[in-house]
Amino acid sequence: MKSLWNDAEAAKFAGPLGLRVYSSRLLGRDKSLVLHGGGNTSVKLDENNLFGEKEEVLYVKGSGSDLAAIEPADFAPVPLDYIRRLASLPALSDPQMVNELATHSLRAGAPAPSVETLLHAILPHKYVDHTHADAVLSVSNSPDALKRVRDIYGDKVVVIPYIMAGFDLAAYCSREFPKQKTRNTVGMVLLSHGVVSFAADARESYERMIELVSMAKRYLEAKKAWNVGLPSPAAPAFRREDAARIRSEVSRAAGFPLLGRCNDSPRFVGFSRHADVSRISQGGPATPDHVIWTKPLPMLGRNVEDFSLKYRKYFDRNSIQAKEAKTMLDPAPRVALDPDLGLMAFGRNATDAGIVEDIYEHTIDVILRAEALGGWKPLEDRHTFDIEYWDLEQAKLKKAGSPLAFAGEVAVVTGAASGIGKACAEALLRRGAAVVGLDRNPAIETLWKRPDYLGLICDLTDFSQIDTSIGKTIRHFGGVDMLILNAGIFPASQAVQDIASDMWQRAMKVNVEANLLVMQACHALLKLAPCGGRIVVIGSKNVPAPGPGAAAYSASKAAMNQLARVTALEWGKDGIRINSIHPNAVYDTALWTDELLASRARAYGLSVEQYKKNNLLKTEVTSRDVAELAAEMCGPLFAKTTAAQVPVDGGNERVV
Numbered sequence: 001m002k003s004l005w006n007d008a009e010a011a012k013f014a015g016p017l018g019l020r021v022y023s024s025r026l027l028g029r030d031k032s033l034v035l036h037g038g039g040n041t042s043v044k045l046d047e048n049n050l051f052g053e054k055e056e057v058l059y060v061k062g063s064g065s066d067l068a069a070i071e072p073a074d075f076a077p078v079p080l081d082y083i084r085r086l087a088s089l090p091a092l093s094d095p096q097m098v099n100e101l102a103t104h105s106l107r108a109g110a111p112a113p114s115v116e117t118l119l120h121a122i123l124p125h126k127y128v129d130h131t132h133a134d135a136v137l138s139v140s141n142s143p144d145a146l147k148r149v150r151d152i153y154g155d156k157v158v159v160i161p162y163i164m165a166g167f168d169l170a171a172y173c174s175r176e177f178p179k180q181k182t183r184n185t186v187g188m189v190l191l192s193h194g195v196v197s198f199a200a201d202a203r204e205s206y207e208r209m210i211e212l213v214s215m216a217k218r219y220l221e222a223k224k225a226w227n228v229g230l231p232s233p234a235a236p237a238f239r240r241e242d243a244a245r246i247r248s249e250v251s252r253a254a255g256f257p258l259l260g261r262c263n264d265s266p267r268f269v270g271f272s273r274h275a276d277v278s279r280i281s282q283g284g285p286a287t288p289d290h291v292i293w294t295k296p297l298p299m300l301g302r303n304v305e306d307f308s309l310k311y312r313k314y315f316d317r318n319s320i321q322a323k324e325a326k327t328m329l330d331p332a333p334r335v336a337l338d339p340d341l342g343l344m345a346f347g348r349n350a351t352d353a354g355i356v357e358d359i360y361e362h363t364i365d366v367i368l369r370a371e372a373l374g375g376w377k378p379l380e381d382r383h384t385f386d387i388e389y390w391d392l393e394q395a396k397l398k399k400a401g402s403p404l405a406f407a408g409e410v411a412v413v414t415g416a417a418s419g420i421g422k423a424c425a426e427a428l429l430r431r432g433a434a435v436v437g438l439d440r441n442p443a444i445e446t447l448w449k450r451p452d453y454l455g456l457i458c459d460l461t462d463f464s465q466i467d468t469s470i471g472k473t474i475r476h477f478g479g480v481d482m483l484i485l486n487a488g489i490f491p492a493s494q495a496v497q498d499i500a501s502d503m504w505q506r507a508m509k510v511n512v513e514a515n516l517l518v519m520q521a522c523h524a525l526l527k528l529a530p531c532g533g534r535i536v537v538i539g540s541k542n543v544p545a546p547g548p549g550a551a552a553y554s555a556s557k558a559a560m561n562q563l564a565r566v567t568a569l570e571w572g573k574d575g576i577r578i579n580s581i582h583p584n585a586v587y588d589t590a591l592w593t594d595e596l597l598a599s600r601a602r603a604y605g606l607s608v609e610q611y612k613k614n615n616l617l618k619t620e621v622t623s624r625d626v627a628e629l630a631a632e633m634c635g636p637l638f639a640k641t642t643a644a645q646v647p648v649d650g651g652n653e654r655v656v
């Protein structure tokens, strides 16, 4: 491992917290050191208070922030002396500790200080860095861990047995640290938890961390336990329905929909097929912190019911030992290991599922290296339980507001690169859905850069392209719950006697057949949607009220309308509902340029403003209006409605 410190880069970080921010980010850059909110750092600064008195202030990472992207404001300032006194109390409950930390923050609006704040306070050094480095976890979760740690580090580190983070750990360290520390001490190993380094300056503390982790790495290399290969079987053909079924059953067990991210890389398939997978995967997480994301164990295979049963037993077994009553979390897995699918990672949103996947990838490294060292020896599950059911975590549950309407659900929107399609994608994202946008326009790929959006170039008249896109959808998010059929063309105006056959066929192909193909590709998946499948068809006013010169368009939209009605008849038994929207005069789309609008308005003897509002309500209909209705049609308001046709046109005399 190399130090990433760069003087030129460091120079850009000004202010007293500057280098603390810089070296924290350096730690955060390396996922083998810290993952997603894991680890924490601090610095002790001398400051003057308003009375001109000198005060030592501990700036410690706020709970939940990510080291990789940390900002000065993400550090919480607390008075060092007071926090040290807390650590010297004979006892302090977690809620009391959290209360003291919150009420002694020196900046209104600062984040809640890390639960490891007391540990940072009792260490005498100005800079303290704490990570959950993979290499150290492999050593400290193996047989004779204590002896190995001593062999590696000698008196360079103080060694602390596993104690849950918070007051108990800090109090223990404050007694043990002075006893064990020597002139050579540069860090501390917290067995089965992580590693701490410290120094008088930011660079030295950071580089000591790198050195401590490198020493563990070199030890593993010397024991031939660093690069642990796995048989890399060719991934079997991906079976999207299998993945969607697992996600559906996991969601049912959870009691709410979850996204499922599939990864059949050789590493995950190889691990899932490891001869000892049923032992090594069922021990526990690499560090107890991970349990919040991954649950204590992954599901091996596909028996969700069996997993839930085991989870309930784990809860019952451990909760009776707890001091206060615990509320059981949902008993659904967050990680599934399957010899054919590899890994499936579940989360309430795409970010969470990605975190679960990342954590498990590192867990595999930690497990295999510990195995190569003589055997993976994770903590007993009562310790994992203590973290998963910590008062503080339980309190968060009570505080958590209700999730967004479509959290954990997946929507596919066709023709999503612009206009109504893009507005639909936005409306669904706003409601918490993961969205897959399909479009021929390459701009679809980069419309948004966010984990809950996947843009795919797709010609909807080509079934193989649709098929590939839906396959990618399942790999990414695990299912299809909602389908917005929006893509369509509006052929140039032609009188009936002049319609060219190819133009007619093209209208039918894009406006009818493409939708049929998309629905066919999604049928089995919509059937598996945890909250029932939903389809919304963006139709047209031309269905109930066709216009002269638009025969191909009107006929194709009417054919689609009829297809939707038959689909409602056939797929109702599968719990799939399909409803249509008939918009009219939506002028904020790519079809309408300012010139075109002006010329159409002139043709009717109206101003552009009058032309836009030429309806009964004298109101302008926008893409967003249509999209909001489309999204609502997927929600609970329309839960008992199928085959409905709703106009969004400001009121049209011919439709009324």
Ligand SMILES: [Zn+2]
Pocket: 039, 116, 130, 131, 132, 165, 193, 194, 289
């Ligand atoms: Zn920690």
